[in-house]
Amino acid sequence: MATLTSAETVWGLARAVLVGLLLVILFIRLFEDRLAFFPEPFPSGWNPRGAGVPVEEVYFTTSDGLRLHGWMASAEGARYTVLYFHGNAGNLTYRLENIAFLLRLPVNVFAVDYRGFGHSQGRPTEAGVYRDAEAAYDYLTQERGIASERLVVLGQSLGTAVAVDLVAKRPVAGLILEAGFPSAPRVVQRVFWVPGLRFVIRSRFDSAAKLKGIRVPVLVAHCRQDPVIPYELGEEFFAAANEPKQFVPYDGGCHEPLFLCAPEDYAARLRAFLTLTTR
Numbered sequence: 001m002a003t004l005t006s007a008e009t010v011w012g013l014a015r016a017v018l019v020g021l022l023l024v025i026l027f028i029r030l031f032e033d034r035l036a037f038f039p040e041p042f043p044s045g046w047n048p049r050g051a052g053v054p055v056e057e058v059y060f061t062t063s064d065g066l067r068l069h070g071w072m073a074s075a076e077g078a079r080y081t082v083l084y085f086h087g088n089a090g091n092l093t094y095r096l097e098n099i100a101f102l103l104r105l106p107v108n109v110f111a112v113d114y115r116g117f118g119h120s121q122g123r124p125t126e127a128g129v130y131r132d133a134e135a136a137y138d139y140l141t142q143e144r145g146i147a148s149e150r151l152v153v154l155g156q157s158l159g160t161a162v163a164v165d166l167v168a169k170r171p172v173a174g175l176i177l178e179a180g181f182p183s184a185p186r187v188v189q190r191v192f193w194v195p196g197l198r199f200v201i202r203s204r205f206d207s208a209a210k211l212k213g214i215r216v217p218v219l220v221a222h223c224r225q226d227p228v229i230p231y232e233l234g235e236e237f238f239a240a241a242n243e244p245k246q247f248v249p250y251d252g253g254c255h256e257p258l259f260l261c262a263p264e265d266y267a268a269r270l271r272a273f274l275t276l277t278t279r
Helices: 006-036 092-103 126-143 158-167 184-191 207-211 231-239 263-276
Strands: 056-061 067-073 081-085 108-112 151-156 174-178 218-223 245-250
Touching (some): 056 126, 081 092, 081 126, 081 158, 092 108, 108 126, 126 151, 126 158, 151 158, 158 174, 158 207, 218 263, 245 263
Parallel strands (some): 081 108, 151 174, 174 218
Antiparallel strands (some): 067 108
16 A cells, blocks of 8 residues: 655645635635625614604615615704714614714714615625715715715714715715724734735725825724724824824724714714814
């Protein structure tokens, strides 16, 4: 019976490792969007008015023909409308408390669910959620007649990438970014510690590069003990933005919603920020 030489054994192990790596890469490429997005359908029979936040149900259509769902909430005395892009996972029902907080500033709020989230059709992808943001903007400016100089975009976590991409393309009065990150590869490199993984993923979400072309007031807020996006990435994210800009750090382990860390202080900072957007 023939025996394997040490060279043959090493080569066999190397081939097994190579095949395993190729299978992992193939798996990530095939299922990346499902690994990156965590949508949930709307709870059956759920009514936002039962939670004490008066919102108007809104449906609008994307450039690729999907029907998306959002909520329009109006505040008495509001001068601005906030176009609100939430973070990953769940749907709008998870964000009612945050909408109520914004209404008290006061601002009007248009909160939307990305494709595949809540009542919105489709399946989320990076390119797809960017189209969703453009459709929401077009709905507000064209259907509702809201002037761009009275429109502020707010993004949280994943929503910061959506917000930055939109503001890089469309005029607005200001940009609020909570628990943001410079790019998907930087998050993968910093959080997962898997050598080379950042070169495997297709998703870019390269907000840092896009921020360099944005010239409206920007507010970046981040918690020092953020359990999802490390604080250092928030600082790196902020460094990419142009003036006028401000960084709002908070102690604690908050991520989304960030306002829970210091609601009164954060509300005051947002009101002050809105005064910077006046043209």
